[in-house]
Structure formats: structure tokens, C-alpha cells
Amino acid sequence: MTYILDDYALNSPLREKNNWLKIVITAFGIVVGVSSNSPVTPFVIALCMGIATIHFSKVPARFYLKILAAPAGFVLVSVVIIAFFSGTGGEVFGFDLWGHRLGVSTGGLNMALVVLARTISGMSCLFFLSLSTPMIELFSVLKATRFPDSFIEIAMMMYRYIFVFMEVAIGIKYAQTVRLGYKDFRTSFRSIGMLATSLFIRAWEQGEKLYVSMNSRCYDGRLILLEENRPVKRSEVALTSAYFILVLVVFYSTRNILLI
Amino acid sequence: MTILETRDLVYSYPDGTIALDNVSVRIDMGKKIAFVGRNGSGKSTLFLTLNGTLAPKKGEVLFHGEPVKYDAKSLRELRKNVGIVFQNSDDQLFAPSIYQDVAFGPTNLGYSREKVNSVVQSTLDYVGLNPLKKKPPHHLSGGQKKRVAIAGIVAMEPEVIILDEPLSNLDPVGADEVMDLLNELNYFGKTIIISTHDVDLAYRWADHVFIMTDHQMIGEGTPEDIFRNDELLQRANLRKPQILEVHEELRRRSLVKANGCPKDIPGLVRTLKEPELMWVKVSPDVKVGDSINLGLLHGEFALNYPMEAVNGKVLHIHEDCMAIVELSRHYVRAGSIMIYDTDHHDTDFLQLFIANGDVDTVGAMGKRSKLIAERDNIRLDITSGVIDRSILNALCGQRCLIITHGGMIYHAFERISHYIEESGINIHVDIINENGDISTLATACTGQMPCAGSSEEHSA
Numbered sequence: 001m002t003y004i005l006d007d008y009a010l011n012s013p014l015r016e017k018n019n020w021l022k023i024v025i026t027a028f029g030i031v032v033g034v035s036s037n038s039p040v041t042p043f044v045i046a047l048c049m050g051i052a053t054i055h056f057s058k059v060p061a062r063f064y065l066k067i068l069a070a071p072a073g074f075v076l077v078s079v080v081i082i083a084f085f086s087g088t089g090g091e092v093f094g095f096d097l098w099g100h101r102l103g104v105s106t107g108g109l110n111m112a113l114v115v116l117a118r119t120i121s122g123m124s125c126l127f128f129l130s131l132s133t134p135m136i137e138l139f140s141v142l143k144a145t146r147f148p149d150s151f152i153e154i155a156m157m158m159y160r161y162i163f164v165f166m167e168v169a170i171g172i173k174y175a176q177t178v179r180l181g182y183k184d185f186r187t188s189f190r191s192i193g194m195l196a197t198s199l200f201i202r203a204w205e206q207g208e209k210l211y212v213s214m215n216s217r218c219y220d221g222r223l224i225l226l227e228e229n230r231p232v233k234r235s236e237v238a239l240t241s242a243y244f245i246l247v248l249v250v251f252y253s254t255r256n257i258l259l260i
Numbered sequence: 261m262t263i264l265e266t267r268d269l270v271y272s273y274p275d276g277t278i279a280l281d282n283v284s285v286r287i288d289m290g291k292k293i294a295f296v297g298r299n300g301s302g303k304s305t306l307f308l309t310l311n312g313t314l315a316p317k318k319g320e321v322l323f324h325g326e327p328v329k330y331d332a333k334s335l336r337e338l339r340k341n342v343g344i345v346f347q348n349s350d351d352q353l354f355a356p357s358i359y360q361d362v363a364f365g366p367t368n369l370g371y372s373r374e375k376v377n378s379v380v381q382s383t384l385d386y387v388g389l390n391p392l393k394k395k396p397p398h399h400l401s402g403g404q405k406k407r408v409a410i411a412g413i414v415a416m417e418p419e420v421i422i423l424d425e426p427l428s429n430l431d432p433v434g435a436d437e438v439m440d441l442l443n444e445l446n447y448f449g450k451t452i453i454i455s456t457h458d459v460d461l462a463y464r465w466a467d468h469v470f471i472m473t474d475h476q477m478i479g480e481g482t483p484e485d486i487f488r489n490d491e492l493l494q495r496a497n498l499r500k501p502q503i504l505e506v507h508e509e510l511r512r513r514s515l516v517k518a519n520g521c522p523k524d525i526p527g528l529v530r531t532l533k534e535p536e537l538m539w540v541k542v543s544p545d546v547k548v549g550d551s552i553n554l555g556l557l558h559g560e561f562a563l564n565y566p567m568e569a570v571n572g573k574v575l576h577i578h579e580d581c582m583a584i585v586e587l588s589r590h591y592v593r594a595g596s597i598m599i600y601d602t603d604h605h606d607t608d609f610l611q612l613f614i615a616n617g618d619v620d621t622v623g624a625m626g627k628r629s630k631l632i633a634e635r636d637n638i639r640l641d642i643t644s645g646v647i648d649r650s651i652l653n654a655l656c657g658q659r660c661l662i663i664t665h666g667g668m669i670y671h672a673f674e675r676i677s678h679y680i681e682e683s684g685i686n687i688h689v690d691i692i693n694e695n696g697d698i699s700t701l702a703t704a705c706t707g708q709m710p711c712a713g714s715s716e717e718h719s720a
Contacts, residue, residue, distance in 0.1 A: 006396075007399075009394065010396065010399070015624050028695070059340060062592065099639060123313040134396075135356060136356045136357045136360075136394070136396060137357065156354075156355060156356050156360075157354050159356050160353070160354050160356050160396070160397065160398075163353070163396070163397075163398035164398070167398070205348075208352070209346070209348075210351065210354055212308070212351075213344075213346055213351050213354075214313055214314055214354070214364075215313060215353045216339055216343070216344045217339070217343075217364055217365040217368060217412065217413070217416065218339050218340060218365065218368040218369060219364075219368055220336075221366050222367050223355065223364065223367070224360055224363040224364065224367045224376060225360065226267075228435065231312050
């Protein structure tokens with residue numbers, strides 16, 4: 001069985017905590033991280049969120065680093081480009097390439113570091129939310145924010161049927177593989193086409209069946225949401241406030257500090 | 261009393277293929293009905309006309325004797341009372357969590373929030389899935405999904421529950437749990453209709469069977485009549501239930517009594533004949549055909565058990581009052597079956613009872629009771645076909661405990677007393693943790709036991 005983000009969220013101990021608290025923590029991290037001029041604050045945020053996710057949410061560290069590696073890879077590439085091609089100031093180091101001077105300026109290096117830090121902190125904030133709050137819980141948050149009902153309902157059904165179709169797709173892919181459907185590039189292309197076709201038809205049929213089964217239960221345009229009252233505990237408020245104060249202090253004291 | 265009825269129903273799909281060809285059925289209230297036929301014989305289409313999803317081309321559907329109307333309000337009323345559980349649970353479970361899915365029907369019926377909550381809670385408790393209520397359906401096994409699907413229908417409190425192939429893709433234990441649930445629902449007065457191509461299931465479970473083939477209804481009746489009708493089965497491309505086939509083979513070799521139509525293994529065992537002849541000296545007034553009591557035999561005369569009560573039927577009387585007698589042997593101490601009700605569960609009592617009560621086998625029926633047994637570390641010897649196997653074990657002199665709850669207690673009682681009534685072998689049945697209403701039921705059920713037959717055999 002493939003384990004995806006949502007599966008970790010469903011089993012996370014933080015699932016039982018107040019959804020709004022988690023959203024506020026996430027939003028705070030993103031806003032402060034992005035508005036910081038120095039790379040220090042975002043790094044602190046990323047560190048805190050990482051610890052929270054691994055320690056409180058019980059996500060295996062290996063898995064966490066693996067999913068963080070994907071955006072980190074993209075960022076590192078862009079960071080190198082930003083460092084070389086932007087910013088002003090004294091040259092930190094440089095070399096000649098076929099008569100062109102390529103160099104990294106202090107401004108460029110600072111900019112690159114800030115971009116790196118902001119991205120990592122933003123991602124770790126989002127991972128904190130998505131690894132502790134399954135979609136099921138987010139639907140009731142959407143409802144509370146006055147999202148249109150039909151939008152939420154469609155989203156809920158989409159969520160549910162993603163898994164149904166994923167299972168079908170894995171089944172078909174397996175059936176194709178055992179009959180050598182992916183032995184070379186050409187056949188892979190054909191197989192993936194057939195997979196998409198049959199998945200499309202399945203989705204269509206599923207829609208019809210869904211309509212019949214919903215009607216059989218007197219569907220009249222209302223789905224209930226799983227809402228639970230989860231008061232925020234004092235210890236949670238204390239920890240969150242401590243985190244907020246720490247980040248704000250770091251934010252204030254490092255506002256003009258650049259690494260170089 | 262008829263609850264659902266169709267008259268000369270004709271339905272064809274938009275492309276002209278006929279799906280139902282003059283189908284007329286009458287379904288009685290409170291019965292267990294099975295529609296049997298091969299895949300594509302029209303069962304599913306018929307079911308969709310029964311709750312108004314498909315409107316027939318000709319003919320009509322009647323619910324409580326009233327023709328079904330196809331306006332929104334009447335359909336709503338019909339669908340509230342006729343619930344369908346679809347073959348593939350994934351077609352039906354569309355909400356992101358179990359709770360939401362079961363709440364779907366009650367919400368649509370316009371219940372208040374509190375009422376929805378209490379109905380959903382009690383239904384989830386009933387099917388033993390409360391601990392999973394916040395999970396998404398894709399984290400469940402096939403059997404669990406099926407029980408959620410049934411719970412979604414039960415929560416709407418319909419009068420009729422229709423299940424399309426309820427046991428497809430289920431493992432034997434999951435299948436058993438679903439069938440236990442259906443029996444319990446039926447006991448509380450719901451009319452249960454299933455479609456199946458499993459003749460063994462239909463034969464063993466149903467009160468009334470309909471046979472469909474090529475979109476037509478070709479036969480109906482009690483399972484005993486239907487499944488002994490070779491010509492009908494051949495027309496429907498169905499095979500005979502295995503138990504009947506075994507019984508027939510045994511009968512050909514004259515190993516079983518001639519009449520009788522066993523539905524399960526205890527029934528089959530009961531029909532077995534023990535042809536054994538013996539010279540016996542009888543008193544002069546005994547005539548051919550009389551039954552005589554030969555008393556208790558033990559030691560080398562008791563063939564199968566430590567003590568046997570032996571009765572004989574006089575076949576022929578010779579000179580000097582010597583007669584040829586056909587013997588029938590019965591085990592003297594049939595075991596007993598004790599039923600434990602987990603609705604009044606007391607861990608210490610149960611464990612003490614099992615430890616001290618000389619219990620040979622323990623069986624559990626129903627998901628909730630199995631969970632309780634698992635939680636309390638009670639070793640279960642029987643988890644499927646519990647009633648049948650307990651009867652068989654009791655016949656061999658064992659003391660059997662069945663751990664169960666709710667309507668399944670009534671069901672177990674009924675099955676066992678039915679067996680006692682038919683076989684004349686007295687198995688002692690008791691509920692060990694009695695409370696008021698159940699003990700009255702216990703006496704009511706045991707009171708039905710025919711003591712006449714058993715007392716003469718068990719002269720000991």
C-alpha cells in the first residue's frame with residue numbers, strides 16, 4: 001500500500017487538535033517568513049515547524065526529509081541562478097568563462113539565501129498543516145469560512161473518488177505490467193494511453209452509479225460535515241504563544257542582519 | 261401480508277435490449293427473500309424498479325398495495341422505505357468519512373442535527389464500527405465497507421432492505437458477519453431481499469426463493485421445493501445446493517432416511533440412518549412395526565458413545581418370541597448450549613464462567629461480541645457458522661458457549677429450538693447472564709421443546 005500525505009495526517013496525534021489553531025500557526029509562519037528580510041527568521045520557523053511535525057505529529061523523519069527534498073531541489077537550482085545573475089555590490093568570488101566574467105555579488109548571495117530560507121520555511125509550514133490535518137477536517141473549515149456548499153460537496157466527492165480511481169489505476173497498471181505492457185518506451189506509451197482511456201470510462205460510469213445510489217438515499221442537496229468541538233487547551237495556547245514570541249523576537253532583532 | 265408487488269413488469273434499456281420481461285412478484289412482509297439467477301438475468305434491474313429508480317415500460321409496482329407514483333414526493337417516501345445496498349460498496353460510499361456516509365440518508369430525511377447524530381451513533385454501534393467512524397472509506401476492508409453500506413441504509417429505518425449480491429468479494433468470516441447482521445435485522449421485522457447466484461446461500465438462508473433467467477421469472481416457492489426441482493434448475497442454469505446433492509447421493513445408497521430435506525449439516529446428520537439389526541427376545545404382545553425401548557447400553561454394546569439409549573423397531577417376529585429389531589441409538593447426555601449476552605457484559609463473570617463452568621467450546625457471533633471477546637482475551641474456538649457448529653458439538657456431548665448480543669440471541673434460540681423440535685434430541689439451552697425480558701424469552705422458547713419425543717428416548 002502506498003502511503004500518502006493524507007494517510008499520515010489521518011493517524012497523526014495532532015489530528016485531534018483544534019483545526020483553527022493549526023491554520024493560524026501555519027498562516028503566521030508563512031506571513032512572517034515571507035516578510036522577513038533576513039534569512040534567519042525563516043530558518044528558525046522552518047526548524048520549529050520541522051520539530052513540531054516530527055515530534056508532535058509523529059511523522060517519520062526520513063519521510064519528512066524526503067518530501068522536503070523535492071521542493072528543496074527546485075529551490076537550490078533557482079538559488080544558484082539568482083546568486084549569479086542578480087544583485088549588486090562587491091564580488092564575493094568569480095571566474096572567467098570563455099571571456100565572460102561570471103561572479104557572485106554580496107547582494108546576489110544575500111538575495112539567494114533569503115529566497116532559499118523563505119521557500120523552505122513556507123514549505124515546512126504547509127507540511128505541518130497537511131501532515132496533521134486530513135482533508136476530512138479541512139472540509140468543515142471550508143464550510144465555516146462560508147465557501148459555497150456545492151463547491152464543498154464536489155470537493156468531498158472528488159476527494160473520496162481520487163482513492164477509488166487510484167486503486168483502479170494501480171490495478172490496471174499492474175495488470176499491464178505482468179503482461180509486459182511497460183517493456184520498452186513504445187509499449188509504455190501505448191499502455192499508459194489505454195490506462196487513461198479506461199480510467200476515463202470508469203469515471204464516467206462511476207458518476208452514473210453514484211447518481212443512482214445517492215438518489216436511492218433521497219439526496220436533496222445536503223451533505224453533513226464532520227464537525228467536532230475541540231476547545232484549545234491552555235498548554236496549547238502557551239506553547240503557541242511561546243513560539244509566536246520567539247519568532248517575533250528573532251524577526252525584530254535580525255531585521256537588518258544579513259549573513260554577509 | 262404483501263409489502264411489495266410487481267405486476268407484469270416490462271423494462272427495456274434505451275437501446276432496445278429487454279431487461280425485464282413480464283415479471284410479477286409478490287413479496288411478503290418480514291420474510292427473507294432470495295432472487296437467484298445467473299449474472300445478467302435481470303435481478304439488479306428489477307431491484308432498481310422496486311425503489312423507483314427505473315420506471316417500467318409496462319406494468320406496475322405496488323408498495324403496500326398502492327401503485328408507485330413517480331413524482332418527487334412519492335419517490336422520496338418510497339426510497340425512505342425501500343433501501344438498496346449496492347453490489348460494489350464503492351458505488352455507495354462517497355463521503356470522505358464513515359460518519360458522514362451513514363449520516364447522509366438521515367440528513368436527507370430532514371432530521372435535526374441531534375437526531376442525525378444519535379441515529380448515526382446507534383447504527384454504527386449496532387454494526388460494530390463506531391471506533392472507525394472518522395476514517396475514510398479507503399482505509400477499510402471489504403467486509404467493513406459492506407457493513408458501512410448496510411449501516412447507511414439501516415440508519416434511514418426502511419421497511420425493506422434490498423441487497424444486490426451482498427456477499428460478493430467477501431471472505432468467509434466477513435460474509436458470516438454480514439449474514440448475521442441480516443438475520444438480526446430480519447428478526448426485528450425488516451423484510452430482507454437479496455440477489456445471489458450462490459445457490460447454497462439461497463437454499464440455507466431464504467424463506468422464499470425466486471428464480472430468474474433471461475429477464476423472466478421462471479419459478480418461485482420455498483427453497484425446499486425450488487431446489488429439488490431439477491428441471492427448473494436446469495432451465496435457470498443453476499446447480500443444486502451442495503447439501504442437497506450430498507443428501508441425494510446418500511439416499512441412493514440408502515444411508516439416510518427416505519424423506520427429509522436437510523438445510524444444513526446438523527440437518528444432514530439427523531437424516532443419517534444407522535441400519536443395525538439385532539435378535540431380541542420380546543414379550544408376546546409385541547407386533548411387527550412396534551417400537552420398543554431397549555434401555556441404556558454401555559461398555560461394548562455402546563458403539564459410539566460411553567452411554568447410549570437404544571430404541572428398536574420390530575421388523576419381524578420369529579418363533580419363541582425372538583424378533584429382528586432395527587436399532588436406533590442416541591447419545592444419552594447430549595451436551596448443552598449456553599448463550600452469553602454481551603449487552604449485559606461483565607468481564608469477570610464471563611472469564612470465571614469459562615474457567616469454572618466446564619465449557620468445551622466457545623463461539624462468538626456478531627462483530628461487537630467478537631470484539632469484546634478479543635478485548636477480554638477469550639479464546640474463540642468457533643467464529644463462523646457458530647450456531648450450526650455448536651449444535652453439532654452439543655450432539656457429541658460437549659458444552660458450548662455462544663457469546664452474542666441483541667437480535668442474534670433470539671435468532672440462535674430459534675434455530676436451536678427448531679432443531680430440537682425436528683430431531684427430538686433435547687439439547688439444553690440457557691442464557692447464562694439473564695436479565696428480565698430475555699429470561700422470559702428463554703422460558704418461552706424452551707417451553708416449545710417437545711418433551712414427549714425426547715423423554716422416551718432418554719429414559720435415563
